[in-house]
Amino acid sequence: MIKEGFTIMDYKINKINDYKWEIEKNEKYGMRVPGIIFADRQLLDHAASEKTIDQVINVATLPGILKASYAMPDIHYGYGFPIGGVAAFDEDSGIISPGGVGFDISCGVRTLRTNLNIGDIKDRLQDIMSILSFNIPKGVGSKGKIRLSKNQLMQLLKEGVGWAIRNGYGWEEDKYFIEENGCMAGANTDFVSSLAMDRGMGQVGTLGSGNHFLEIQAVDEIYDTGAAESLGLEKDQIIIMIHCGSRGFGHQVCSDYIRVMQQSAIKYGIKLADRQLACAPVSSPEGKRYYGAMACAVNYAVVNRHCLAHWVRAAFEKFFGKSSEKLGLGTIYDVSHNVAKIEEHDVDGKLRKVCVHRKGATRSYPPGNKDIPDKYKSIGQPVIIPGDMGRYSYILLGTEKAMSESFGSTCHGAGRLMSRSKAKRNIQGSELKKELFDKKGIVVMAGSMAGLAEEAPQAYKDVTRVVDVTHFAGISKKAVRLRPLGVLKG
Amino acid sequence: MNSKKVGKKYKYIDHLSDIGIEFYGKKLEELFENAAVGMFSIMCDLELVKPQEKRNIKISQKDSCYEDLLVLWLERLLYLYEVDDVLFSEFKVGGVHKKGRNLVLTAEISGEKIDLNKHKIKIAIKAPTYHMLEIKRDDRYCDWKGRIIFDV
Numbered sequence: 001m002i003k004e005g006f007t008i009m010d011y012k013i014n015k016i017n018d019y020k021w022e023i024e025k026n027e028k029y030g031m032r033v034p035g036i037i038f039a040d041r042q043l044l045d046h047a048a049s050e051k052t053i054d055q056v057i058n059v060a061t062l063p064g065i066l067k068a069s070y071a072m073p074d075i076h077y078g079y080g081f082p083i084g085g086v087a088a089f090d091e092d093s094g095i096i097s098p099g100g101v102g103f104d105i106s107c108g109v110r111t112l113r114t115n116l117n118i119g120d121i122k123d124r125l126q127d128i129m130s131i132l133s134f135n136i137p138k139g140v141g142s143k144g145k146i147r148l149s150k151n152q153l154m155q156l157l158k159e160g161v162g163w164a165i166r167n168g169y170g171w172e173e174d175k176y177f178i179e180e181n182g183c184m185a186g187a188n189t190d191f192v193s194s195l196a197m198d199r200g201m202g203q204v205g206t207l208g209s210g211n212h213f214l215e216i217q218a219v220d221e222i223y224d225t226g227a228a229e230s231l232g233l234e235k236d237q238i239i240i241m242i243h244c245g246s247r248g249f250g251h252q253v254c255s256d257y258i259r260v261m262q263q264s265a266i267k268y269g270i271k272l273a274d275r276q277l278a279c280a281p282v283s284s285p286e287g288k289r290y291y292g293a294m295a296c297a298v299n300y301a302v303v304n305r306h307c308l309a310h311w312v313r314a315a316f317e318k319f320f321g322k323s324s325e326k327l328g329l330g331t332i333y334d335v336s337h338n339v340a341k342i343e344e345h346d347v348d349g350k351l352r353k354v355c356v357h358r359k360g361a362t363r364s365y366p367p368g369n370k371d372i373p374d375k376y377k378s379i380g381q382p383v384i385i386p387g388d389m390g391r392y393s394y395i396l397l398g399t400e401k402a403m404s405e406s407f408g409s410t411c412h413g414a415g416r417l418m419s420r421s422k423a424k425r426n427i428q429g430s431e432l433k434k435e436l437f438d439k440k441g442i443v444v445m446a447g448s449m450a451g452l453a454e455e456a457p458q459a460y461k462d463v464t465r466v467v468d469v470t471h472f473a474g475i476s477k478k479a480v481r482l483r484p485l486g487v488l489k490g
Numbered sequence: 491m492n493s494k495k496v497g498k499k500y501k502y503i504d505h506l507s508d509i510g511i512e513f514y515g516k517k518l519e520e521l522f523e524n525a526a527v528g529m530f531s532i533m534c535d536l537e538l539v540k541p542q543e544k545r546n547i548k549i550s551q552k553d554s555c556y557e558d559l560l561v562l563w564l565e566r567l568l569y570l571y572e573v574d575d576v577l578f579s580e581f582k583v584g585g586v587h588k589k590g591r592n593l594v595l596t597a598e599i600s601g602e603k604i605d606l607n608k609h610k611i612k613i614a615i616k617a618p619t620y621h622m623l624e625i626k627r628d629d630r631y632c633d634w635k636g637r638i639i640f641d642v
Contacts (some may be wrong), residue, residue, distance in 0.1 A: 050506055077506040079621030079639055103616040103641045140533070140611040143575075198573045209614045210642060248572045251616045251641075255565050258620065262558065275620035419506050420613075420642065450612050490614075 011057060013044075019473035020405075022068075023056060030061040030271065036068040037075065038406070038473045043465065046417070047075050055082040058273035062087070063281075064094020066347050066354060070406050072361050073469035074415030074461065078102075080276030083360035083416075086409040089282060091342060091353040095270065096287045097279035098257040098294070100357035101340050105254060105294055106301030107212075107245030108336035109384040110178075110309055111395070113231075114316070115328030116238040118218050121485070122441075128216065128319055129443045129486040135315040136214055136308060138207035138490040139447035146204045146307065153200050154189045160299035161306045169303075169310040171330075176373050178334040179363065182302050184341075188292030193256045196293075200249030200300060205307030209447065209490030211455055212244040213386070214308065216486035217393060223478040227379040227397055231332055233480055240329075241393060241482070242308050243386050245338065246301035253297045257290040282342075282355045291340070298339060305334060332395070333373075333382040337362045337412035345407055356407045364398035364410040364476045372398070383476050387414050387463030389444065389455065389489075390436055393482040394467045401474035410476035414463035423459040424450055432456050436487075446489035455489065500528030503637065509613075510622065510639035518556065519583040521625065521634040522563055522595065526581040529564055529618070530571075532640065534611045539579035541600030545570060550594040556625045559586065559593045560636065564618040567599065576601045577609055616641040 012024040016036075021044055023035030035056040037044060047053055052075055059081055060069035066088045075084035080099040089095050121128060137144050148156065156163040160183030161175050175182035207214060219237045222228045233239070246253075264280035264287075265272050272278060280286035309331065313324035320327060340357045347354065365372050365381040372381040381398035402408050418426075429449025436442040446452040470476045503510035511528035515521030530536055547570075549562050567578060578601035586595050604611070621639050628635035 079505075079508065079619040079641065083507055099620075139606070140614040195569050199569065202573075210616075252565075252569070255561075255617045259558070259562070262620070263553070275623060278620065416507050419504050420509060421502065421504050447606075448610075448612060454613070 011053060019469050023053060025060070029057055031057060033060050033065050033068045035060055035071065037071040038469055038475060039073045039075070040465065040469055043073050043461070043469065047071065050077045052077045052082045055080070056085065058277060059085055059087050061271070061273055062089070062095055062097070062277065062279060063270055064090040066090055066094070070409065072409070072411040073466045074360065074411045074413055076415045078359070080274045081357070081359045084411065085359045086357065086361045086406055088345065088354040088356045088407045091282050091355060094282055094355060095279035096282045096290060096340055096355050097277055097357065098254045098261060098290055099276040099278060100359055101254065101294060102338040102359050103251045103254040104245035104338055105250035105297035106336040107338045108301060108305065108334060109386055110242045110305040110334040111332040111384055112240040112309055112312060112329050113233060113332050114238045114240070117236045118238065121216070121238060125216070125443045125486050129445050129488065131315045131319050132214065132312065132488055133445045135311045136207055136488060137205060138209070138488065140209045140490065143202045144205040144307070148201045148204060150197055150201065153197060156204070156303055157189050157192065157296035157299050158187055159183060161302055164303045164306045170306050174306065174309070174331045177331040178302055179336055182306070184295040184298040186292055187295035187299050189296060191289040191292040192253060192296050196249050196252035196256065199252050203247040203249065204300070204304055205311070206247060206304070207244050207308060207490050208247055209451055212490055213389070214312070214488040215241045215389070215484050217241055217482040217484050219480055220392065220483040221481040223480065224397070227479040230376060230379045231382060231395065231479065232330070239332065239482060240312050241384070241386060242305050242312070244304060244308065246297040247304060249300045250297040253293045257293065260286055261290070294340060298336060301336065302334060333384060335362050335384050343408065345403065354407070356409070358409055360412045361409045362412045363408055364402040365408055366398050366400040366403060369398070380477070383410055385411060385413060385463065385467055388457040388460040389484055389487045390440065390442065390457030392463055393484070394463065394478065395480040395482070396467060396470065396476035397479050399474055399477055402476060405473070406475050410470045411466050414460040414466055416459060417461045418459040420454040423454045423456055427453040427456045427458065429453040442484050442487060444487045444489070452489055499524040500531070505639055508639055508642050510637065512635065512637045515634045518586045518634055521636055522560065522583045522586060523581040525560060525564060525636055525638065526567055526578070529567065529615065529640065530578055533613060533615060534577055534609050536579040538609055539577045540602045541580040542602050543576050544598060544600050547597045547599060548594070550589070550592040552591050554593050556593070557623045559595055560625060560638065561618050561620065561623065563595055564638070568615060568617065575604045577604055613642050
């Protein structure tokens with residue numbers, strides 16, 4: 001166990017309060033700022049035991065980093081940046097790092113509400129899941145129902161969901177409930193490689209595999225009645241949650257630019273503690289090119305989730321024999337939790353443009369913020385937190401405190417507890433599937449039983465513990481708890 | 491374990507979020523081949539993949555080291571797997587050599603069109619990473635040894 005105020009393994013941890021800890025700035029490691037970890041004691045000890053704090057320290061060495069290298073309570077060991085890491089860099093003197101966004105650019109979560117409740121579906125869950133499974137392209141190497149030409153893909157990358165809506169996917173109003181209204185500015189296809197284009201043409205509207213999923217969930221508990229009303233949610237109501245990202249297109253964009261930035265780091269004299277942290281100044285030609293390509297991948301990811309939502313609507317229409325409008329299948333919100341964005345934040349009393357990297361972290365904007373939909377102006381931005389397939393997921397709300405404490409950021413999920421190989425050794429996918437059904441009535445459909453074992457609830461931290469930290473630290477606020485009824489995995 | 495004696499090509503390394511391999515080779519060419527075998531073995535059982543479809547690959551990278559070339563090589567294999575729908579199981583690296591300022595690799599690779607019923611793919615790999623990436627000579631067990639972590 002880590003003792004605060006003592007130097008353990010060459011770094012010193014100071015307790016700020018029960019939910020916030022400081023890794024003291026140590027120039028020996030080249031730290032330019034301290035580290036800040038939002039965690040309770042148990043989560044902190046876990047992070048320290050797996051050397052994740054070393055990764056928080058490594059990020060603190062990067063040029064132009066402001067205030068601190070942050071870690072959210074779902075922090076776990078990644079490669080380069082920790083998963084659950086947040087770092088903001090000055091737009092003029094700071095860097096942008098593809099590794100600080102990750103390979104699955106704009107991996108994120110979309111939620112749809114319905115006007116159904118548990119009673120409407122509980123006896124027919126298996127049938128609905130079968131129809132969804134048939135309608136949703138998923139699994140390793142899955143190809144979509146949409147095959148795009150290069151020109152069509154270029155339009156999609158520039159326009160985001162505007163392209164999808166124009167082509168008959170989704171509703172016009174959906175875009176108001178997506179970060180950046182479904183189209184990230186600055187997307188420039190000139191900076192995307194032909195390899196990324198090749199990989200992107202066949203995968204629009206595919207769920208993929210790994211930790212990506214589609215779930216039917218029920219509202220299990222409401223913490224904030226007024227907020228739940230604004231979200232259009234009440235107890236036992238059915239919602240749909242879609243978790244996926246930019247597929248091979250985003251992976252290729254990230255790979256291309258990590259390679260470019262191996263050279264940039266040398267060119268700009270940036271010392272790297274880990275080669276995966278490769279970066280270039282935000283204002284450099286390399287930095288701008290990456291930003292333009294990354295924005296394309298963000299647009300790809302939101303269109304991907306948008307098309308999946310379209311097919312969810314189609315499946316529900318077919319099953320219930322009613323239009324998706326009549327079924328109330330509106331978008332609650334869509335968040336990206338692997339992204340870098342230029343945002344304005346208060347730094348030492350001055351508003352500055354900064355490049356905020358969120359790698360496994362979610363934007364958490366407060367009530368009244370100009371970038372959140374009018375519908376939610378009074379409650380704050382919905383923050384969608386997927387948990388694990390056996391316990392809970394949450395909808396949180398952004399707070400003013402997140403703006404001052406964490407560059408408007410909070411956690412993104414439960415965070416891994418067990419390595420994939422350990423999960424596979426200890427858990428049988430088929431037994432897990434049976435147990436979830438027998439004990440909790442959860443219907444699980446998965447393409448791979450080994451893949452399912454890796455995503456078992458016990459392989460993850462308890463998401464309730466994680467969101468409680470963000471709630472008590474004040475960087476997001478609990479609104480609604482959701483529990484899974486049906487789980488679709490790639 | 492003496493990898494040279496038992497002819498071990500690679501072994502898995504545990505990583506919390508992702509998965510890695512350590513791989514071996516008497517020559518650099520073999521090292522690159524075994525890294526590819528290790529990567530595709532993470533994705534599926536290679537014994538089920540027939541070497542029917544052939545591709546020739548030539549990659550080159552300026553001002554780079556063996557590690558950089560390795561990442562590029564594995565990325566290119568993932569690209570071909572994804573775009574052509576082919577799982578690869580046999581890799582013959584013809585050469586890894588310097589040409590001016592470039593490091594060049596040529597290879598012939600073979601595999602089979604993906605058949606989801608037959609191949610039972612275990613997991614998708616997003617990309618090879620530079621985290622903990624290493625290639626070095628290891629005289630105790632074999633001549634070359636490498637390590638790479640994949641994002642899965």
